[in-house]
Amino acid sequence: MSARKTPVGAAPVSAAAAVELPIPPQLLVHLREGRLLLFAGAGLSAQAGLPTWRSLVQDVVDATIAEAMQGEESRGELERMIAAGKWLQIADHCKVKLGPGEYARLLGERLSDSGRPVPDAHRFAVRLPFAAWITTNYDKLLERAYAEERGGLPKTLTSLDTEALGRLLFDGAPFVLKAHGDLDKPDSLVFTSRDYRDLIHGNAAFSAAFSAILLTHSVLFVGYSLADPDFNLLLDRQLLTFRGFAPERYALMSGIGKVEEEYLWRVCQIRVIPYPDGRHEAIPAFFRNLADRLGPEAVTPPSRAARAATVAVAMAPRQLRAGSVARPAVAVAAPAVLALDWRDGALQTTLSDGGKVVLAVSGPREPWATAAAASRALESSSARDGSLADCSNALTRMLGAAAVKALGKVLKGQASRLLRLELTREAERLPWELLGFGSQTLAELAAVFRAPVGVSENARGLPAVGSPLRVLVVADTKSAVPGMALPGAAAEGQAVADEVHNVGVGEVRLLLGPEATYDAVARAFDEFEPDVFHFAGHAWFDEHEAYLELADRHLTATMVRPWLSRRSPAFMFLNSHYTAFIPAGVEGTGGAHAEAISAGLRGRPGFADLAMRSGVGAFLGTFSGAIDDSGARDFARAVYRALLHGATAAAALQAARSLAREQGSATALLYCLYGEGALQLRGQYT
Numbered sequence: 001m002s003a004r005k006t007p008v009g010a011a012p013v014s015a016a017a018a019v020e021l022p023i024p025p026q027l028l029v030h031l032r033e034g035r036l037l038l039f040a041g042a043g044l045s046a047q048a049g050l051p052t053w054r055s056l057v058q059d060v061v062d063a064t065i066a067e068a069m070q071g072e073e074s075r076g077e078l079e080r081m082i083a084a085g086k087w088l089q090i091a092d093h094c095k096v097k098l099g100p101g102e103y104a105r106l107l108g109e110r111l112s113d114s115g116r117p118v119p120d121a122h123r124f125a126v127r128l129p130f131a132a133w134i135t136t137n138y139d140k141l142l143e144r145a146y147a148e149e150r151g152g153l154p155k156t157l158t159s160l161d162t163e164a165l166g167r168l169l170f171d172g173a174p175f176v177l178k179a180h181g182d183l184d185k186p187d188s189l190v191f192t193s194r195d196y197r198d199l200i201h202g203n204a205a206f207s208a209a210f211s212a213i214l215l216t217h218s219v220l221f222v223g224y225s226l227a228d229p230d231f232n233l234l235l236d237r238q239l240l241t242f243r244g245f246a247p248e249r250y251a252l253m254s255g256i257g258k259v260e261e262e263y264l265w266r267v268c269q270i271r272v273i274p275y276p277d278g279r280h281e282a283i284p285a286f287f288r289n290l291a292d293r294l295g296p297e298a299v300t301p302p303s304r305a306a307r308a309a310t311v312a313v314a315m316a317p318r319q320l321r322a323g324s325v326a327r328p329a330v331a332v333a334a335p336a337v338l339a340l341d342w343r344d345g346a347l348q349t350t351l352s353d354g355g356k357v358v359l360a361v362s363g364p365r366e367p368w369a370t371a372a373a374a375s376r377a378l379e380s381s382s383a384r385d386g387s388l389a390d391c392s393n394a395l396t397r398m399l400g401a402a403a404v405k406a407l408g409k410v411l412k413g414q415a416s417r418l419l420r421l422e423l424t425r426e427a428e429r430l431p432w433e434l435l436g437f438g439s440q441t442l443a444e445l446a447a448v449f450r451a452p453v454g455v456s457e458n459a460r461g462l463p464a465v466g467s468p469l470r471v472l473v474v475a476d477t478k479s480a481v482p483g484m485a486l487p488g489a490a491a492e493g494q495a496v497a498d499e500v501h502n503v504g505v506g507e508v509r510l511l512l513g514p515e516a517t518y519d520a521v522a523r524a525f526d527e528f529e530p531d532v533f534h535f536a537g538h539a540w541f542d543e544h545e546a547y548l549e550l551a552d553r554h555l556t557a558t559m560v561r562p563w564l565s566r567r568s569p570a571f572m573f574l575n576s577h578y579t580a581f582i583p584a585g586v587e588g589t590g591g592a593h594a595e596a597i598s599a600g601l602r603g604r605p606g607f608a609d610l611a612m613r614s615g616v617g618a619f620l621g622t623f624s625g626a627i628d629d630s631g632a633r634d635f636a637r638a639v640y641r642a643l644l645h646g647a648t649a650a651a652a653l654q655a656a657r658s659l660a661r662e663q664g665s666a667t668a669l670l671y672c673l674y675g676e677g678a679l680q681l682r683g684q685y686t
Contacts, residue, residue: 043223124287151464158188162205173565335418363400372585392436447650449677452612469506472530479513488629489536539576564614579621624670631667650677
């Protein structure tokens, strides 16, 4: 493990004072093999000065009595219930008396870790190669520790993110699971007996995924006691689910007697690793000893900890609201937000700026078929001609004059202003980047990017950008096949590699033509761990899903998903037809590929959706089948030139669109960006 200075305000782990605890050999084996989960309880967060279960419930009771004006009789009864350990019943009573909103506010106030230094225990915990970090705590200490130690933001899930949980578990990708909720999501909080009942019996998907986690991994419990209701409910769940076999389970516990230790082994098959009551410095010391036994290669996080200087995204677009993570990146103003939803035959528009709603309006009733036909017209030519104007005008009519005027006012005089599009599934199928503003499109007027659709930002996480930067380029994969060579794609791949080399910020692995086999690309993701993945070649849909053409086979979305989930690139650019989305109306074009295009519209996984669900920081792709080969090459070169000189992903895209005017081609306008528009591959910190 590499040395680091003790953060200001954190108590150092004294080697002389540390309690030397035995490390079970099999625990070390499971950790080394990536099959050990860390299960963190309130005792771990208590090291940052946050309340334990008992003190938290006492605080809630005091607040309830003060705010609900209950008498001494109620106080006495509640105090007796506390003494009897009836935590969940007390929590139910207090939630009813205070009301859900006030109750959530009170928990947030008592459990916020804002301004508190991250304890050493959390730092060591995230540097160890646990398969995942599961916690019943509501605070953000694990996320903050991850961001500061590994770089980036972890994929962080609650019981509301069941789709993401199942996918990440299958792909073997590391994640943080806040099993009892997150302070930022009041609906996810589990604190009362009713909450627990709803979680266990009312959320079948989460229960199934949680059981799968416990069956397929060994577990190390830290920060729990036998009096902890979270711990007891977890044990009840395990005993109910697995009456026979269960993977090895360990618990680092203080102040536990021999009788309790024997009980946990006999009833729950938990091996207790005891430490003296009150000697909580034993926890970071135990983690440190694990690191020493594993060795530095195993402890260095398998993605980018040794290389990652920081997350190259400014604070404004995304932050951890409770205990935010400082990022020394170039300051970027918060984006304006344009939210669009097609409903009841009209477009519902909400425009926000600086967190305040500027306009909320319903557009004129305009047939969806009109915009769909205009999108379809873009397929006829890559020239910047009448079809582009027709599409822009149709989109402008759908938005309505009031919304267009308000949007123009927000963007006026602000070159490269970030604009975030928040779209519903139906609205996503139109190229809103082509909205007309006089002789310009919206994409030329602002640095536009799209928010992920159908996946939460916390569940996606945010990859770190390594230093040196690592760039994987795959291009012209079918050059050896007659009629399928793309000279522009080959030149594009070489140009991207040259840009990286010329700026001198990183390493490039370039796979051209016959070199771009499935095995070669798989090795690159596994060994090279790219920060940037660039593809220039053929892409299409089969009857099931989207795919990229490699030299020896199709690389389907399903095949590439585990690579992206386990080692999410910060930036991904697939420069080929329809890699972002297929616009409405294109299915009506007919021709030999109509069936494949139609399959792409029936909910099949495309690459933009795949990238967002897998945690890619920012994804750039096309929404057209009329991409010109040489125009695509020039566009890619312009994007990387801007990115490698410090531009945000959205600003780099906007800068590259100037080629549309210079070349009289629409190609540079037929791309869109999903994810983190403020992401930077380079910044002032480099």
